[in-house]
Amino acid sequence: MIANLATRLQGDPLRARLLLLIGLWLVAIVVMSLLSPYFLQSSTVPYLLQYVPILGLLGLGQTLVILAGGPGIDLSVGAIVSLVGVCVGALISGLGVWPACALGIVLGGLLGLVNGVLVNVLRIPSLIATLATMFVYGGLALASTQGKPMGNFPAEFAWLGQGTTLGLPNAFVFVLLPDAVILHVMLTRTTIGRHIVASGNDDRAAYLSGIDVARVRIGLYVLSGVLAAVGSVISMSWFLSARPDAGTGMELLAVTIAVLGGTHIFGGTGGVPGTIVAILVITTLQIGLQLANISAAWQLGVIGILLVASVASTGAFKAIWGFKR
Amino acid sequence: MEPFLRGAAPAAPRLLSKDLVMAKTNDLRLTSLTATREMILLCAILLVGAAFSFASPYFLTPINLIQTLRAALELAIVSAGMTLVIIMGGIDVSVGGILAVSAIVIGKSYQAGMPPWVVAPIGLGTGAILGAWNGWLTTKFKVPPIIATLGSMYIFSAIMFIVIGGAWISGLPNTLSPLVNGAVFFIPSAALVILFVYGTCWILLRRVPFGRHIYGIGSSEHSAKLVGINVDRTKIITYAILGLLSGFAALLYVARMRNVEINIGTSIALEAIAATILGGTSIRGGVGSLLGTLLGVVFIRIIQNGLVLIGVSSLWETVVIGGLLILVLAVDAIRNRNNLRTQ
Numbered sequence: 315m316i317a318n319l320a321t322r323l324q325g326d327p328l329r330a331r332l333l334l335l336i337g338l339w340l341v342a343i344v345v346m347s348l349l350s351p352y353f354l355q356s357s358t359v360p361y362l363l364q365y366v367p368i369l370g371l372l373g374l375g376q377t378l379v380i381l382a383g384g385p386g387i388d389l390s391v392g393a394i395v396s397l398v399g400v401c402v403g404a405l406i407s408g409l410g411v412w413p414a415c416a417l418g419i420v421l422g423g424l425l426g427l428v429n430g431v432l433v434n435v436l437r438i439p440s441l442i443a444t445l446a447t448m449f450v451y452g453g454l455a456l457a458s459t460q461g462k463p464m465g466n467f468p469a470e471f472a473w474l475g476q477g478t479t480l481g482l483p484n485a486f487v488f489v490l491l492p493d494a495v496i497l498h499v500m501l502t503r504t505t506i507g508r509h510i511v512a513s514g515n516d517d518r519a520a521y522l523s524g525i526d527v528a529r530v531r532i533g534l535y536v537l538s539g540v541l542a543a544v545g546s547v548i549s550m551s552w553f554l555s556a557r558p559d560a561g562t563g564m565e566l567l568a569v570t571i572a573v574l575g576g577t578h579i580f581g582g583t584g585g586v587p588g589t590i591v592a593i594l595v596i597t598t599l600q601i602g603l604q605l606a607n608i609s610a611a612w613q614l615g616v617i618g619i620l621l622v623a624s625v626a627s628t629g630a631f632k633a634i635w636g637f638k639r
Numbered sequence: 640m641e642p643f644l645r646g647a648a649p650a651a652p653r654l655l656s657k658d659l660v661m662a663k664t665n666d667l668r669l670t671s672l673t674a675t676r677e678m679i680l681l682c683a684i685l686l687v688g689a690a691f692s693f694a695s696p697y698f699l700t701p702i703n704l705i706q707t708l709r710a711a712l713e714l715a716i717v718s719a720g721m722t723l724v725i726i727m728g729g730i731d732v733s734v735g736g737i738l739a740v741s742a743i744v745i746g747k748s749y750q751a752g753m754p755p756w757v758v759a760p761i762g763l764g765t766g767a768i769l770g771a772w773n774g775w776l777t778t779k780f781k782v783p784p785i786i787a788t789l790g791s792m793y794i795f796s797a798i799m800f801i802v803i804g805g806a807w808i809s810g811l812p813n814t815l816s817p818l819v820n821g822a823v824f825f826i827p828s829a830a831l832v833i834l835f836v837y838g839t840c841w842i843l844l845r846r847v848p849f850g851r852h853i854y855g856i857g858s859s860e861h862s863a864k865l866v867g868i869n870v871d872r873t874k875i876i877t878y879a880i881l882g883l884l885s886g887f888a889a890l891l892y893v894a895r896m897r898n899v900e901i902n903i904g905t906s907i908a909l910e911a912i913a914a915t916i917l918g919g920t921s922i923r924g925g926v927g928s929l930l931g932t933l934l935g936v937v938f939i940r941i942i943q944n945g946l947v948l949i950g951v952s953s954l955w956e957t958v959v960i961g962g963l964l965i966l967v968l969a970v971d972a973i974r975n976r977n978n979l980r981t982q
Contacts, residue, residue: 385783387785432965432968432969436968436969436972436973437972437975437976438922438968438969438971438972439922439923441730441785441922442912442916442922442964442968443965443968445909445912445964446913446961446964446965446968447961447965448961449909449913449957449958449960449961449964450957450958450961450962450965452957453954453955453956453957453958453959453961454958456954456957457952457954457955457957457958460952460954461954566789566792566793569786569789573786579783579786580783609800609801609804610800611796611797611798611799611800611801612797612801613797614793614794614796614797614800615793615794615797615798615801617793618789618790618791618792618793618794618797619790619793619794621786621789621790621793622776622780622782622786622787622790622791625780625782625783625786625787625790626776626780626781626782
């Protein structure tokens, strides 16, 4: 029966990864509840879910960009979070909260479009192109505010980031969950989804069968920018301030989440469920280490090891441990 | 077997000479490509320098230029190693972490009362080992270099935070400071150190087989493997060289600052990549020159220094460097595309 299960799992790497991740998550929960008596309480759940939406949106965008191949990657998402936040913060006194947020989301899409054009029209390798835009976007956010955070958000704006429905955070229930479902359906049940996966698997073949690969990929960079902007809105609503360094370091977490979730770094394989469980694993580790009062430095170390381990080829692991079959 | 070989013989030399000619023309084209880039960069440096010396009376003073040179020392050294790695088709975003960990090891060794001739090899060795770790991850585990070094950066900064615990290491001895601040016959020693590092790397890249291997792997890793280059070993050694140079930069950083801050090395990886790309090295590997990188470093540091002198907040630096990087990449991309069309 175990052999049967093993063959079934080998047939579907994504499902195998999903099971592995769920196992990893359970291990993380057990370890964390041993480390801290405060971890295994019902109050931890909304606390944990509070952290999930922002990273979740960035991770979903990153998953799609990487999935469409190229190889694609978007290192500027953290900087987009910062820059959109600063712009919304500046517009808010003139326009009111929600129109400012809408403009911010449009801006996020435009910033993503810049990435998409640099990578897919000018054909600059995505890694270096988005590294450069990360410099520019992040620098603009810091320089235009002189590094000072912006406040003056009205109290009712906190509904999204701080409010709860049925004990669950609104940002999770009304933003992340619907987004994840829509993207999952798009990826598995629609032609666009097929086109994305086909572009990631073999862009030459996809191009020859009539898919406009460049347009698909540009669209995904725009989507990644929009999702980052939505994440920025949630972050502002949570803290009721726009910090110009709000997104610093988030791009690395987003990439970690995407590849940990089973998205192949060169595209073609991957999906939404893996990414979602990967976010839960990462957030559980962060919250758990925080509750156990262990230095934030260890979180960095653990995330680094997870990142490398999740990309390392399994063949190499077998070779290293002398595991041969 | 003998007749078969004899029959095949005439074909072989013809193929070889044709390949040789192709390789030669190719080589010429590549050198002319990087040479024009170096000329453009040199003109840009002179132009920007002239503009800044009009805008600020302090820019062209010897003291400012020497200060700028000293501030460029660490970036120049790390960028030399980064050039080797990028020519090889790799990348390393963890150099800031390597620099930080090496600096901490150096600081702790000093505090333990070790003399500088013991501390220096320890610092260099730490850097080389961390660099080799990156090379090992990318070759043995087949992790793409960007992901491997991102992960390493997390791990290195974790090590740094755990060891240093948010406090500075300060009050370190100044025995090695002459390397940065001294002068030999009125030539600042910082310039001599840069000359030494770039000279060594140039010999490594251009005058010994190892350098050919680096260019070969960058042009086509598969072909490099087929002609018998030990690709894995070359990669690990090259990453280790970058690590070693980062360790050397850490040594000079400690000599210059005499303390180790918590935010050491945060921006150096991005600056080194920017300098290398500005200098004409192709991010796809196989093309690049050390002279271009050195000019790229000078350009970046002059712009940073000039912006501060004319009263622009230093926060704008990253915007300017990032914008320049995008501009150069876009111009390269358009030129490449035109080349492809005319061929």
